[in-house]
Each structure stands twice: as C-alpha cells, then as structure tokens.
Amino acid sequence: MKTVIIKYNAGNIQSVLFALERIGAQAVVTDDKESILSADKIIFPGVGEASTAMGYLKERNLDQVIQSATQPLLGICLGMQLLCNHSEENDTPCLGLFDVEVKKFTSDTLKIPQIGWNNIHVKDNPLFKGVADNSYCYFVHSYYAELSNSSIATSNYEIDFSCALARDNFYGVQFHPEKSAETGEQILKNFLAL
Template sequence: MKTVIIKYNAGNVQSVMYALDRIGVNYLWTDDETEIRSADRVIFPGVGEASTAMSYLREKGLDKVIPSLTQPVLGTCVGMQLMCRHSEENDTTCMGIFDIDVKRFQSSEYKVPHVGWNNIYNFKNGLTEGLNENSFMYFVHSYYAELSPYTVATCDYVQPFSAMLQKDNFYAAQFHTEISGKEGQRIIENFLKV
C-alpha cells in the first residue's frame, strides 16, 4: 500500500512520520501531483496559518488536486480546516470539500487557543472503531469547524464543535491524531484499513 503525506507550508509533519513509523507504514512526503494521485491513502496534516497554507497549495495546484482525489484522504488540524469552505483566519477561501465555515472561538471565559487534552463523543464513522466514547485527544487550535451534517465526532470547548468530519472518501480530525496516544494511533490505523 502506498501512503502519501502531502507536503505543503504547514508544520508538524515529523510527528506524522513518527506515528506512521511506529505502526510500520512506509510513506512518501511529497507535493508531486502524480505521486499523490497514485497513492492508496493520502494524509493531509497541518499546523500553521490558513491563508499562508492555502497560498502554497494554490501555487502548487494542490488546491485543485486534493478535492478531486478518489482514494481515502485524512486531514488533521489545519489540514481539516483547509478542507472546509472558508476560514475566518485572515478571511481565507479554502478548498470547499466540506461545505461549512471555520470560525474563531469567541470567549471571555475560556482561553483561546484551545490547547490540551479533551474528549470526543457521538462517534458516527469507522475511524473511531475500537475507541471508547469520550476518548481523549490532543487539540491545539483557535479556530473550529461548526457542527454540520458532516460531523462524525463532537468536542466541547466554548461550544460544541466538529472534532471529526467525513464526506465520501474525505475524513478529517481537528485534533492531532499523531500525538493523541493509543487512541489517536487507532484512528490512523483504522484510516489505513478503510
């Protein structure tokens, strides 16, 4: 099985590589369209700022490639947000795979960004198979995807928001699967079996 990690202007790739190494998966880190299209599984991770990341994707043509993929694709953190329609972070037009908006947390009671372990619940897809309801995942984000018909797991911080999304072959998680312990690793393993 050929697994590709999409290379673009977003950090945290090393943690994804370590996670795949731990479960013995060979992977390629690339922004080459041919390599991405020929992969069996595509991982679209990210840490960073939405508009800068989208600029890089547009420059490489990946903003058109990613939404057209037919194999299973997993986006995490900023990767998930860029798969949505629009982000309030620097008023960024994103890829629109999920027809929802990404908004900034607004609160005088909670610290923003949302950093640390929080539980996810109300599972609705196969990536959470084997997880206990209310499993804890590791989050680092100031922006969130609103609840929608694509929501397949929920988290609460300021208000309920989408912890995970799915539409057809596109899967996404707001938390960092690669640094969420055994539960996050289970999600990666489940994704690789889809």
C-alpha cells in the same frame, strides 16, 4: 499500500511520520501531483495559518490535486479546516470539500487557543472503530469547524464543535492523532484500513 503525506509549508509532518512508524506504516512526503494521486491513502496535515497555507497550495496546484482525490484522504488540524468552505482566519476561501464554516473561538473565560487534552464524542464511523466514546485526544487550535451533517465526532470548548468530519472519501480531524497516544494510533490504523 502506498501512503503519502502532502508536503506543503504547514507542517507537523515529522510527528505524523513518527506516529505512522510506531504503528508499522511507511509514508512518502511529497508535493508531486502524480505521486499523490497514485497513492492508496493521502494524509493532509497542517499547523499554521489558513491564508498562507491556501496560497502555497494554489501556487503548486495542490488545491486541485486534493479536490480531485478519489482515495481516502485525511486532513489533520489545519488540514481539516482547509477542507471546509471558508475560514474566518484572514477571511480565507478554502477547498470546499466539506460544506462547513471555520470560526474563531471567542471566550471571556477560556484560554484561546485550546491547547491540551479534550474528550471526543464519536458517531458510528469506520474511522472510530474500536475508539470509545468520550476518549481523550490532543488539541491545539484557535479556530473550529461548525457542527454539520458531515460531523462524525464532536467536542466541547465552551461550545460544541466538529472535531471530525467525513464525506465520501474525505475525512478530517481537528485534534492531532499523532499526539493522542493509543486513541490517536487506533484512528490512524483505522484510516489506513479504510
């Protein structure tokens, strides 16, 4: 099985590679269109700012590569947000694979960004096989995906938000599975088994 991690300028790529190694999986980091589209699984990670990341993807036609993927694809953190319609971060049009808006947290009482462990409420989905409801995952984000028909897990940070999305072959998680201990490893194993 060939797993690729999309290489672009928004990286938590090394920590994703290490997490895959811990569960006995190998991955190739590439921005080559043919390599990406011939893979069995695609991981689209991201830490950074939405408009810069989208600009980089468009320059290299990686936006079209992602949109045309037919195999399971997992967006992580910013990667998940970029799979949505639009982000409030610098008013950025995104890839439109989830019919979801990405909004900025606003709070007078909570620290933004949300950094640290928070529990997730999971729906019945193959991505969460063997993951208990109310499991804890590790988050770092100032923006969130709204609740929608695509939500397969939610979390709460003063408001309820989507912490995982799924539609057809596209999946996204707002938290970092590569930093979420055994729960995160189980989610990565589940993705690779899709």
